[in-house]
Amino acid sequence: MNESKNSANAMWGGRFASGPDEIMSRINASIDFDQRLYAQDIAGSVAHCQMLIRQGIVSQSDGDAILSGLDTVLQEIESGRFEFKTALEDIHMNVESRLRELIGDAAGRLHTARSRNDQVATDLRLWVRDTIDTIDEQLKGLQQTLIELAESHADAAMPGFTHLQPAQPVTFGHHMLAYVEMYGRDRGRFADCRKRMNESPLGAAALAGTSFPIDRGATASALGFDRPMANSLDAVSARDFALEFLGAASICATHLSRQAEELVLWCAPQFDFVRLSDAYSTGSSIMPQKRNPDAAELARAKAGRIFGALQGLMVVMKGLPLAYGKDMQEDKEPVFDAADSLSLTIAAMNGMIGDLTVVPEALLQALDQGFPTATDLADWLVRVLDMPFRDAHHATGAIVGLAEDKGCALADLPLTDMQAIAPGITEDIYSVLSVPASIDSRTSEGGTAVANVRAAAAAARERFL
Ligand code: ARG
Numbered sequence: 524m525n526e527s528k529n530s531a532n533a534m535w536g537g538r539f540a541s542g543p544d545e546i547m548s549r550i551n552a553s554i555d556f557d558q559r560l561y562a563q564d565i566a567g568s569v570a571h572c573q574m575l576i577r578q579g580i581v582s583q584s585d586g587d588a589i590l591s592g593l594d595t596v597l598q599e600i601e602s603g604r605f606e607f608k609t610a611l612e613d614i615h616m617n618v619e620s621r622l623r624e625l626i627g628d629a630a631g632r633l634h635t636a637r638s639r640n641d642q643v644a645t646d647l648r649l650w651v652r653d654t655i656d657t658i659d660e661q662l663k664g665l666q667q668t669l670i671e672l673a674e675s676h677a678d679a680a681m682p683g684f685t686h687l688q689p690a691q692p693v694t695f696g697h698h699m700l701a702y703v704e705m706y707g708r709d710r711g712r713f714a715d716c717r718k719r720m721n722e723s724p725l726g727a728a729a730l731a732g733t734s735f736p737i738d739r740g741a742t743a744s745a746l747g748f749d750r751p752m753a754n755s756l757d758a759v760s761a762r763d764f765a766l767e768f769l770g771a772a773s774i775c776a777t778h779l780s781r782q783a784e785e786l787v788l789w790c791a792p793q794f795d796f797v798r799l800s801d802a803y804s805t806g807s808s809i810m811p812q813k814r815n816p817d818a819a820e821l822a823r824a825k826a827g828r829i830f831g832a833l834q835g836l837m838v839v840m841k842g843l844p845l846a847y848g849k850d851m852q853e854d855k856e857p858v859f860d861a862a863d864s865l866s867l868t869i870a871a872m873n874g875m876i877g878d879l880t881v882v883p884e885a886l887l888q889a890l891d892q893g894f895p896t897a898t899d900l901a902d903w904l905v906r907v908l909d910m911p912f913r914d915a916h917h918a919t920g921a922i923v924g925l926a927e928d929k930g931c932a933l934a935d936l937p938l939t940d941m942q943a944i945a946p947g948i949t950e951d952i953y954s955v956l957s958v959p960a961s962i963d964s965r966t967s968e969g970g971t972a973v974a975n976v977r978a979a980a981a982a983a984r985e986r987f988l
Pocket of ligand 1: 553612613643852853
């Protein structure tokens with residue numbers, strides 16, 4: 524046990540004879556990480572102070588001193604001259620304590636009709652809101668890169684896969700546009716989250732509201748919130764906005780990791796569908812021939828970290844009684860870490876994809892394997908010979924077996940061989956067995972025909988950029 528006679532905390536130690544044990548200080552302090560909230564914290568204090576002046580709760584002269592002092596604190600932090608102190612626990616008390624050093628006793632009036640409980644809830648909402656705006660811009664940038672790639676490779680044929688087995692021909696552009704849709708929905712999820720979270724907790728005070736004649740609507744609108752939160756207990760207890768942000772981040776991370784996994788596969792020599800630039804490849808310290816897709820692998824892995832942040836905060840929040848509990852201080856690190864991880868992952872994916880080279884010959888060559896136009900053959904039997912699809916499927920299976928035995932593609936199988944299985948087949952069958960014919964027949968809405976892909980890319984520009 525630490526017997527040191529630390530002095531009581533200057534901010535709340537009125538009834539304390541001595542200060543906290545060193546271990547108590549360490550577990551209690553959040554300043555190492557919540558200093559990231561300094562800009563939001565000061566913006567919240569400015570809005571609160573201006574409102575206190577307007578409502579006649581704080582005098583104009585004290586208010587002016589507070590406002591100019593806050594501006595000085597902001598400059599000190601931004602220029603790296605501010606000394607953050609663990610003894611002052613968190614960003615709120617570090618700012619207020621410095622304000623007192625700068626302007627004297629008037630600083631003590633800033634905390635009228637406010638608590639750190641509504642203050643921290645406000646700060647984190649503002650931070651998550653700013654972060655959502657940044658991530659939205661980044662996702663839009665990634666969509667733009669993908670749309671451009673889709674336009675330049677709208678007609679590059681490649682195998683589409685199911686079960687990672689060659690299934691049917693698609694175009695490279697079509698494949699890129701699939702991700703444009705996913706990232707578009709991710710942006711929608713972040714936008715929904717932003718809309719729901721954009722209410723102000725400020726003025727809920729510790730938990731019950733305040734007896735001072737504050738104007739919560741004024742502070743809400745000064746901070747860009749749509750309205751004050753309706754219930755003071757909820758205002759200081761709610762962290763579902765952070766969970767929702769982490770949920771949207773987690774889903775977005777699944778999309779990024781799926782695309783990252785495809786890049787890992789596609790740049791392997793066995794595929795060689797794409798080549799990563801030098802700027803986005805790494806070498807091996809022992810195998811001189813290697814070009815490793817480390818950024819793609821890390822983008823694949825960051826998902827684990829982001830899911831961990833969501834899971835961690837879910838567990839912190841479950842079962843917490845209303846209103847504020849110090850447990851909730853554990854909300855910040857997962858939110859910051861997930862946001863940083865997501866932002867870096869999007870940047871890396873955008874950089875890698877913007878810089879890669881597509882290898883159309885390799886895409887085409889991959890179509891030689893796996894009989895990707897077999898469905899076209901079955902569809903022809905249905906359309907021209909009026910076979911029930913199940914029978915056509917069966918006959919096509921037998922024809923594929925023949926081609927496999929002969930080691931040739933469907934388009935190279937002699938007509939007589941096919942007629943031995945389905946006698947009605949005519950020379951016309953070859954018109955559907957080629958890859959370009961297969962692709963161009965997929966004209967249904969959302970399908971992979973080249974004209975569709977070009978139109979879809981143009982539409983995506985309109986919808987997303
Ligand atoms: N550092 C605290 C947090 O992050 C601020 C709120 C503290 N409130 C309190 N009553 N101890 O949650």
